[in-house]
Amino acid sequence: MKLYHSPPAEPANVGGWLNRVAVNLAYNYLRGEESRRRRESTGYLAALHAPQCHPEESTLRREEIGQIRLALEALSDRDRACLLLRFSGMSYREIASALDIGESSVGTVLGRARSRFRAEYLLVSGRPDGWNKG
Numbered sequence: 001m002k003l004y005h006s007p008p009a010e011p012a013n014v015g016g017w018l019n020r021v022a023v024n025l026a027y028n029y030l031r032g033e034e035s036r037r038r039r040e041s042t043g044y045l046a047a048l049h050a051p052q053c054h055p056e057e058s059t060l061r062r063e064e065i066g067q068i069r070l071a072l073e074a075l076s077d078r079d080r081a082c083l084l085l086r087f088s089g090m091s092y093r094e095i096a097s098a099l100d101i102g103e104s105s106v107g108t109v110l111g112r113a114r115s116r117f118r119a120e121y122l123l124v125s126g127r128p129d130g131w132n133k134g
Contacts (some may be wrong), residue, residue: 019100026098030084071120078111084108
C-alpha cells in the first residue's frame, strides 16, 4: 500500500525502499504496542482484567514486570526488537525482514539477545541464583 500511495523518489532501488518501510512499520508497531501495554497496565483496564489474587502476589508481579522492562531497556535496539518480535509470534523470516538481517542470522542474534537479557535481568532483579524465585 505504501508503495502505491507514496512511491520512492528514486525508483531504481525499490527493494531497499520497501525494506526500510517494513523496518519502520515494525518499529512503529512495537512503539504502539508498548504504549498500549503501558496504558493498560496503569489504567482502568488493568483492574478489570487482572486476576483476583492476594495483594502480595500482585505486588510481586508488578515488581517483576518492572524488572523485565528495565532489563529490556538496557538492551540494544536490535536485541530488544528481536526479542519482542519473536515473543509476539513472528517467524525468523519476518524478523529478518523487519530488522534487515539475514534469515540465517536470526537464530544467532536471538540467542545472544536472550543471553544479554538474562544477564541484565539478573542484575536488575538481584538474583544471582538464576531464574529461581525462592
